[in-house]
Amino acid sequence: MATVKLVQYNEASPPARAVLDDILQTRQVSDVNNFWKALANAPATLQNVWSQVKTVMQPGALDALTKELVYIAVSAANGCEYCVHSHTAAARAKGMTPEQHAELLAVIALASQTNALANSLQVPVDPAFQADTSA
Amino acid sequence: MATVKLVQYNEASPPARAVLDDILQTRQVSDVNNFWKALANAPATLQNVWSQVKTVMQPGALDALTKELVYIAVSAANGCEYCVHSHTAAARAKGMTPEQHAELLAVIALASQTNALANSLQVPVDPAFQADTSA
Amino acid sequence: MATVKLVQYNEASPPARAVLDDILQTRQVSDVNNFWKALANAPATLQNVWSQVKTVMQPGALDALTKELVYIAVSAANGCEYCVHSHTAAARAKGMTPEQHAELLAVIALASQTNALANSLQVPVDPAFQADTSA
Amino acid sequence: MATVKLVQYNEASPPARAVLDDILQTRQVSDVNNFWKALANAPATLQNVWSQVKTVMQPGALDALTKELVYIAVSAANGCEYCVHSHTAAARAKGMTPEQHAELLAVIALASQTNALANSLQVPVDPAFQADTSA
Amino acid sequence: MATVKLVQYNEASPPARAVLDDILQTRQVSDVNNFWKALANAPATLQNVWSQVKTVMQPGALDALTKELVYIAVSAANGCEYCVHSHTAAARAKGMTPEQHAELLAVIALASQTNALANSLQVPVDPAFQADTSA
Amino acid sequence: MATVKLVQYNEASPPARAVLDDILQTRQVSDVNNFWKALANAPATLQNVWSQVKTVMQPGALDALTKELVYIAVSAANGCEYCVHSHTAAARAKGMTPEQHAELLAVIALASQTNALANSLQVPVDPAFQADTSA
Numbered sequence: 073m074a075t076v077k078l079v080q081y082n083e084a085s086p087p088a089r090a091v092l093d094d095i096l097q098t099r100q101v102s103d104v105n106n107f108w109k110a111l112a113n114a115p116a117t118l119q120n121v122w123s124q125v126k127t128v129m130q131p132g133a134l135d136a137l138t139k140e141l142v143y144i145a146v147s148a149a150n151g152c153e154y155c156v157h158s159h160t161a162a163a164r165a166k167g168m169t170p171e172q173h174a175e176l177l178a179v180i181a182l183a184s185q186t187n188a189l190a191n192s193l194q195v196p197v198d199p200a201f202q203a204d205t206s207a
Numbered sequence: 208m209a210t211v212k213l214v215q216y217n218e219a220s221p222p223a224r225a226v227l228d229d230i231l232q233t234r235q236v237s238d239v240n241n242f243w244k245a246l247a248n249a250p251a252t253l254q255n256v257w258s259q260v261k262t263v264m265q266p267g268a269l270d271a272l273t274k275e276l277v278y279i280a281v282s283a284a285n286g287c288e289y290c291v292h293s294h295t296a297a298a299r300a301k302g303m304t305p306e307q308h309a310e311l312l313a314v315i316a317l318a319s320q321t322n323a324l325a326n327s328l329q330v331p332v333d334p335a336f337q338a339d340t341s342a
Numbered sequence: 343m344a345t346v347k348l349v350q351y352n353e354a355s356p357p358a359r360a361v362l363d364d365i366l367q368t369r370q371v372s373d374v375n376n377f378w379k380a381l382a383n384a385p386a387t388l389q390n391v392w393s394q395v396k397t398v399m400q401p402g403a404l405d406a407l408t409k410e411l412v413y414i415a416v417s418a419a420n421g422c423e424y425c426v427h428s429h430t431a432a433a434r435a436k437g438m439t440p441e442q443h444a445e446l447l448a449v450i451a452l453a454s455q456t457n458a459l460a461n462s463l464q465v466p467v468d469p470a471f472q473a474d475t476s477a
Numbered sequence: 478m479a480t481v482k483l484v485q486y487n488e489a490s491p492p493a494r495a496v497l498d499d500i501l502q503t504r505q506v507s508d509v510n511n512f513w514k515a516l517a518n519a520p521a522t523l524q525n526v527w528s529q530v531k532t533v534m535q536p537g538a539l540d541a542l543t544k545e546l547v548y549i550a551v552s553a554a555n556g557c558e559y560c561v562h563s564h565t566a567a568a569r570a571k572g573m574t575p576e577q578h579a580e581l582l583a584v585i586a587l588a589s590q591t592n593a594l595a596n597s598l599q600v601p602v603d604p605a606f607q608a609d610t611s612a
Numbered sequence: 613m614a615t616v617k618l619v620q621y622n623e624a625s626p627p628a629r630a631v632l633d634d635i636l637q638t639r640q641v642s643d644v645n646n647f648w649k650a651l652a653n654a655p656a657t658l659q660n661v662w663s664q665v666k667t668v669m670q671p672g673a674l675d676a677l678t679k680e681l682v683y684i685a686v687s688a689a690n691g692c693e694y695c696v697h698s699h700t701a702a703a704r705a706k707g708m709t710p711e712q713h714a715e716l717l718a719v720i721a722l723a724s725q726t727n728a729l730a731n732s733l734q735v736p737v738d739p740a741f742q743a744d745t746s747a
Numbered sequence: 748m749a750t751v752k753l754v755q756y757n758e759a760s761p762p763a764r765a766v767l768d769d770i771l772q773t774r775q776v777s778d779v780n781n782f783w784k785a786l787a788n789a790p791a792t793l794q795n796v797w798s799q800v801k802t803v804m805q806p807g808a809l810d811a812l813t814k815e816l817v818y819i820a821v822s823a824a825n826g827c828e829y830c831v832h833s834h835t836a837a838a839r840a841k842g843m844t845p846e847q848h849a850e851l852l853a854v855i856a857l858a859s860q861t862n863a864l865a866n867s868l869q870v871p872v873d874p875a876f877q878a879d880t881s882a
Binding site for chain 3: 073075076113114115116117120121146150151152
């Protein structure tokens with residue numbers, strides 16, 4: 073259950089409905105996911121987040137699938153059940169193969185392990201890493 | 208400062224030194240990073256982590272740069288200062304451009320934002336996401 | 343399901359029951375929430391946490407609703423499903439309006455986003471912030 | 478040190494400089510904080526984040542100080558050193574008293590404690606919390 | 613629901629089945645837990661994780677129960693529902709008493725509280741702690 | 748630097764000084780750590796936290812060293828630099844050997860890895876784990 077009512081299309085306020093219309097049209101779907109129905113209680117945030125999703129997740133210097141893989145990784149690290157599910161589905165829709173998924177999981181697992189070790193050991197940052205920002 | 212002594216090469220125990228030798232040779236460097244010097248206090252974990260790094264981070268179904276981008280994302284989400292630095296440097300060494308870095312940051316920021324919203328709203332997972340695992 | 347038995351009132355040990363009695367009386371309710379039933383397995387912690395809740399959450403230099411909003415924010419950041427639910431309900435009981443909830447969500451989302459960016463960029467703290475503690 | 482160069486005003490690209498100009502003018506300051514100098518490497522995100530800060534943090538259904546308190550709480554939970562510093566300074570600039578700061582810390586501490594307990598106990602959400610979303 | 617299919621024994625690929633066989637034999641059980649069925653989609657990671665579990669969790673300088681208590685603590689801090697459940701069950705199987713569980717919870721709660729306070733206050737590390745690594 | 752002034756003994760308010768006196772006497776030291784000097788700005792929380800430390804960390808069903816190991820693990824998972832340092836020092840003072848520290852790190856690393864995998868895979872909790880709470 074959500075902490076707010078899931079707002080259906082015909083219950084949405086005009087500003088929320090305008091965003092929902094854009095999601096439906098952009099994605100060519102007949103209904104939006106629960107995330108957007110929950111966010112429809114906060115139309116300004118709904119508008120803001122959807123606008124970012126449209127801009128940020130489109131292919132650019134990084135392709136669309138790579139962006140979804142990064143999204144899954146962040147969501148897993150933050151323990152967001154909904155986001156892990158929705159972006160794993162999105163990655164598959166954008167062509168993620170089982171082999172790619174398996175390698176993604178291996179990197180997430182390795183990074184989480186070394187993050188915990190570096191935090192436990194409080195390893196000081198090597199001076200050599202600093203030079204990378206000087207160019 | 209670290210919570211352990213940073214073990215220099217000539218101070219390392221034989222099992223730790225064997226791993227350090229492999230790092231030096233594999234990476235063709237004259238010294239290892241602080242992370243490995245700290246881990247040298249725990250030779251079994253040093254061996255285990257290095258073995259995983261060699262296997263997991265090599266190109267496969269995902270290329271090496273994509274893996275570094277995922278690594279940065281997980282490290283940022285986990286708040287690991289050392290890992291963010293070392294893997295940002297590694298990504299640059301593998302060709303990450305400023306434009307790719309900027310887009311990576313945008314995805315990390317967006318994912319963190321929607322993770323927080325989904326957790327605040329406790330959005331129920333859409334049944335449609337479930338079908339993705341049935342194939 | 344919980345990792346422990348939910349202790350009902352008539353099953354509680356005397357020290358746990360004394361705390362449950364105080365919760366029932368203070369809140370003027372006929373039953374306690376699941377959190378307290380789970381904690382009743384650890385009477386010393388039950389006593390300690392309830393004592394803090396009574397003291398910390400009462401109005402002081404901050405009003406009771408502001409405290410609940412902060413509680414929701416921490417709980418969302420920590421990914422605690424139970425706490426997000428219970429303190430969203432508590433905030434509503436203390437008068438949180440839908441407009442306030444929507445603005446709370448926007449701040450949580452923005453903070454999570456800039457937290458991730460600052461962690462990804464490892465931005466050094468400005469010296470100017472230090473002066474604030476000197477007075 | 479940062480993972481990117483801190484971009485000074487006269488080094489900024491035109492789109493980044495336009496945002497920096499708006500920050501300088503809106504805040505009536507002679508220089509921007511390091512966070513914005515780091516973000517200036519990613520002009521689209523700089524524009525996006527600053528736009529959100531201007532909109533989200535202004536007084537509305539919640540006053541400006543309450544929003545800063547929530548921001549501190551999220552930043553502490555996410556372990557963001559920079560953000561804890563910058564928003565503690567911002568809260569003081571908006572009138573946070575030492576007594577309010579002390580109470581904020583107490584709520585953050587209590588919430589973190591019960592978050593950990595609820596996660597350790599995996600307490601099931603009470604059905605009663607659900608009714609709150611039906612109105 | 614999982615983001616992948618739970619692979620049953622007779623559906624597993626040969627390399628995954630070899631690991632499942634080792635789990636079944638080592639633990640003397642007739643079926644493996646869901647975690648391993650999910651990981652069977654990624655045989656290399658399945659092999660890697662199981663190998664670590666067998667090595668790391670066996671008694672050594674720390675006894676097996678202490679290791680499970682640490683495992684529960686990390687899992688609670690990371691908000692991993694599955695891991696909290698599976699390792700609480702494992703700790704009980706290795707003799708954890710209700711009194712030990714209650715004290716474990718108290719330490720987890722206290723640590724989470726002081727972690728949040730130290731992060732909120734950004735307390736500088738005492739120089740005295742450094743001497744500990746010099747021996 | 749801290750977000751608050753570190754309160755020295757002779758600057759402390761009477762209620763804070765009473766707690767500092769108890770710390771000095773209980774630990775038989777000539778000065779308190781920075782954590783307590785920072786908390787002295789919030790005397791009620793100082794009193795509350797110190798009271799819990801004295802009660803929770805004393806030997807009981809779990810010995811004092813085991814409690815410190817759990818404390819380190821939680822602090823590493825939460826990314827608390829100060830707490831990792833102070834409790835690693837405390838564990839050494841209570842007899843933690845380098846071998847025990849190395850095994851602790853290995854468990855923290857393994858748990859962090861499987862936490863990330865279980866969160867990425869959203870593995871459903873096995874029904875068998877539920878029976879553990881029925882006794």
